Amino acid sequence: MNQHSPNSNSNSLQPLLKESIHRFLIEHQNGATDFSNFTSIFSRFLHNLPDPPLEIVWFYSALTFHSTKFTDTSKQVLLVKDLFQLLVSCSSSCNAVKKIAVLAPVIHELFTAVSGKKDLREEIESLTEGIICYVSIKCADNSDEHEGFGDLVSCYRELVRVWMVGKIGGDCKFGEDLRLFCPVVSDGVREGMVSEGFGVGYLAGVVTCEAFLLRLCLKFGCGISRVELEKELLNGAAQMISAFRSYYFVDILLRMLLEPVLPVNAMLNPKDEVILREVLYDVVITMSYSFSIPQKGIEPPGVQLKNLALTWLFVADNAIRFVRENGDRTKVISYLQAFSESFLLSHLIKWVMSQPGVQSKTNAPDIFTPVAVIIMILSKHVMTRRGFCCMIV
Structure with a gap:
């Protein structure tokens, strides 16, 4: 399926869905707590459609969740667990x-x-671990990461309001809704969720990245030493990234590592955020990125892999600067060695050398560092600075 082709089921159901969302928001504002008139209709869609649109799954689940919340608001984690099980069931x-x-x-x-x-x-922690395991299993089940990446219909914005009803005012802008709805990613990542062509695959990457960061943040405050904490964080991060095997997840994670601060300020203090950032640098610089090599049909298209490598290049530069400023010469050497041996660097060099007229004019640097590679790419023989910037947008 073309990533930018709307799902036919979504198109045919869109008028009904929009009208139902509008009526739900009005009824909720008027104090209604019984939404069975909506759930009965959308329950039939879930059972009759072989692959129900995400929007139908969300609306039905939101109705059920909001009804439950009114009957018992004291067992928050249990309600979230029930929501998880409901969404798993509805999307089976x-x-x-x-x-x-x-x-x-x-x-x-x-x-x-x-x-x-x-x-x-x-x-x-137990529920978060369960979610991580579920996502890992689904990533392993996914024989083609680009299957089913149809666009979300325009109802996506309205559906975010359905989930956030009661938490925001009626005049709240969509960007503010989205900041609350997806709290563990950066503003730059959220901007991708309001752009034209935003698809299910990107949303899956956002969800995976949020679960990843949430799981790591929960390791703080357990009363263990910093050495043990860093070891647990490093092992946990490496295991999750290897298990997820997702292009969009890694791309989003790398882009957030280019931000001045990770979007975890609600869970971690500034000192702990620095610890987490360094651990993530350790992982993304030294990991093999074997998921990017053709395996079981999983390989991002050439343009996506090139863009991933370019983003990683700048993250590597940030990481080396970070540890150098902290005076950790041993880690600087370790990062440089891992960088020079990386599959992504090899891919970048091959791409540069494959450009028309470049091979005879551009010499590869004797020592590969992020800065040296950036200079090589920015060489007038390769492309203009403007062209380079456009490549990674």
Whole structure:
């Protein structure tokens, strides 16, 4: 399926869905708590459609979740667990990518629980671990990462409001809604969620990245030494990245590492954020990125792989500067060695050398550092600075 081709089921159901969302928001504002008139209709769609659109799954699940919230608001983590199980059940006939993407509301609610209920840490960690395992399994089941990456219909914005109803005002702008709905990614990542052509695959990457960061943040504050903490973070991050095997996830993670601060300020203090950043630098610089090599049909298209390598190049430069400023010469050497041996660097060099007229005019640097490679790419024999910037947009 073409990533930018709207799902036919979504198109045919869009008028009904929009009207139902509009009526729901009005009824909720008027104090209604029984939405069975909506759930009965959309329940039939879920059972009759072989691959229900994400929007239908979300609306039905949101109706059920909001109804439950009114009956018992004291068991927040249990409600989130029920929501997770509901979304898993409702998306059982969907492809693997969509099964991950539909979990965005779960991450939002879990983040709310983390921020507000410090005494529920054990329950939250257990549920987060369950979500991580589920996402890992679905990534392993996914024989083609680009299958089912159809556009989300325009109802996406309205559906975010459905999930956020009661938490925001009626005049809240969509960007503000989205910041609350997807709290563990950067503004730059969220901008990609409002652009034309935003698809299910990108949303799945956002969900995976949020779950990843949430799981790592929960390791802080456990009373263990910094050495043990860094070891657990490093092992956990490496295992999750290897298990997820997702282009969009890694691309989003790398882009957030280019930001001045990771979007975890609600969970970590500035000192802990620095610890997490360094651990993530360790992982993304030294990992093999074997998921990018053709395996079981999983390989990002050439343009995406090139862009991933370019983003990684700048992250590598940031990482080396970071550890150098901290006076860690051993780690600087380790980063440089890992950089020079990386599959992504090899891919970049091959791409540069394959450009018309470049091979005879451009000499590869004797020592590969991020700065040297950037200079080589920016060489007048390769492209203009403007062209280079356009490549990674």
